[in-house]
Amino acid sequence: MNLSIKIFISLILAVIVGVIAGPDSVPFIKWWIAPIGTMFINLIKMMIVPVVFTSLIVGMTSIGDTKKLGRIGVKTVAIYLVTTAIAILIGFAVAGFIHPGLGMSLPTDAAEVKVKEAPSIMQVLVAMIPANPIASMAKADILPTIVFSLFIGVGIIQVGGQRAQTIINFFDACAEVCYKVIAMIMAFSPIGVFCLLLPVVAANGPSVLLPLLAVIACMAIGCVIHAVGVYSMLARVWGGHTPLAFFKGMSEAMLIAFSTCSSAGTLPVNMKNTQEKLGVSREVTSFVLPLGATINMDGTAVYMGICSLFIANVFGINLDFGQMAMIVLTGTLASIGTAGVPGAGLIMLAMVLQSVGLPLEGLALVAGIDRILDMFRTCLNITGDAAVACVINDTEKKYQQAA
Ligand code: ASP
Numbered sequence: 161m162n163l164s165i166k167i168f169i170s171l172i173l174a175v176i177v178g179v180i181a182g183p184d185s186v187p188f189i190k191w192w193i194a195p196i197g198t199m200f201i202n203l204i205k206m207m208i209v210p211v212v213f214t215s216l217i218v219g220m221t222s223i224g225d226t227k228k229l230g231r232i233g234v235k236t237v238a239i240y241l242v243t244t245a246i247a248i249l250i251g252f253a254v255a256g257f258i259h260p261g262l263g264m265s266l267p268t269d270a271a272e273v274k275v276k277e278a279p280s281i282m283q284v285l286v287a288m289i290p291a292n293p294i295a296s297m298a299k300a301d302i303l304p305t306i307v308f309s310l311f312i313g314v315g316i317i318q319v320g321g322q323r324a325q326t327i328i329n330f331f332d333a334c335a336e337v338c339y340k341v342i343a344m345i346m347a348f349s350p351i352g353v354f355c356l357l358l359p360v361v362a363a364n365g366p367s368v369l370l371p372l373l374a375v376i377a378c379m380a381i382g383c384v385i386h387a388v389g390v391y392s393m394l395a396r397v398w399g400g401h402t403p404l405a406f407f408k409g410m411s412e413a414m415l416i417a418f419s420t421c422s423s424a425g426t427l428p429v430n431m432k433n434t435q436e437k438l439g440v441s442r443e444v445t446s447f448v449l450p451l452g453a454t455i456n457m458d459g460t461a462v463y464m465g466i467c468s469l470f471i472a473n474v475f476g477i478n479l480d481f482g483q484m485a486m487i488v489l490t491g492t493l494a495s496i497g498t499a500g501v502p503g504a505g506l507i508m509l510a511m512v513l514q515s516v517g518l519p520l521e522g523l524a525l526v527a528g529i530d531r532i533l534d535m536f537r538t539c540l541n542i543t544g545d546a547a548v549a550c551v552i553n554d555t556e557k558k559y560q561q562a563a
Pocket of ligand 1: 424457459498499502503505506538541
């Protein structure tokens, strides 16, 4: 049986067992089952920094010259930004149609959210440059780690010749080792997924979710529209994949994203799927995907569109055009700054709400179901990276043929 089927079965099993076990079983599950899920997540996290660092260097040095690197880089970031802005608009459209939160009043026991002050754009830019790259890696701060890897990659390309080749071979071998370790970890994923999902289902149960079901429905619909409308179109036009082949090829990574809620954690599997199932070159995946796992968050963008309208509805606020435009702008920036880890989007939502003066108390509402929303958004986040990888792969091939 292939791995994605096994993961899918354990997902279904977790839902069934979680519903049957119910909230009474939460202490038992928290004590005995959840830690196994945490171990699985830790195994994946263990590989994030080594994979990002080595694969970005390998990706850049295999692209070879800085001019080509610049071309691919600009193209990648531009497509990432455009798809992210479209994602927010889709979020608006879906929430505008379903009107989640209309007529709902604030529950008094809404979960508490500690709102971090949203960083300014300049603060985000400054934080991207690591004063101490080892410290950034130790803290698994991915954006500074990426910036460091980019500089090292360019440095290696500029050194060139035999000496550069020695270090390229070294990183190439390191990346290979990382992929092997990841394959070993993935063999445990069906168990990991079961242990991660069971506590969520047992604690939330179907009835608790009822009032917020509309938000979850919006999220699911928005993600499907974006995936089918935007990604399968990109993969079709540039990758030559039918939508079925594209989503089938991505299924393993999508399921892992769905259950781990971490783009960064899904990166290794995404790289494997995109290369093996979608036929994207290693050169492209090792540059486009680590970058995408950190800066391209279309699912998070859909979520920001939906949640801001939802919160506006709950508080009886009418958003005007200017406010909506502001949400698209800050939402796009916020999704770049969102780390590919569980729950990061909720914090960035604070920044978006603040930018248009929506009440931050609204976050408390979303927080209760955030884990579920996170599953959908992370799933979309990583699928978007793969679709863009198809585009870059194809356009680069054509560019090379024409040159
Ligand atoms: N969990 C998401 C991810 O890893 C980020 C988010 O919270 O929106 O892609």
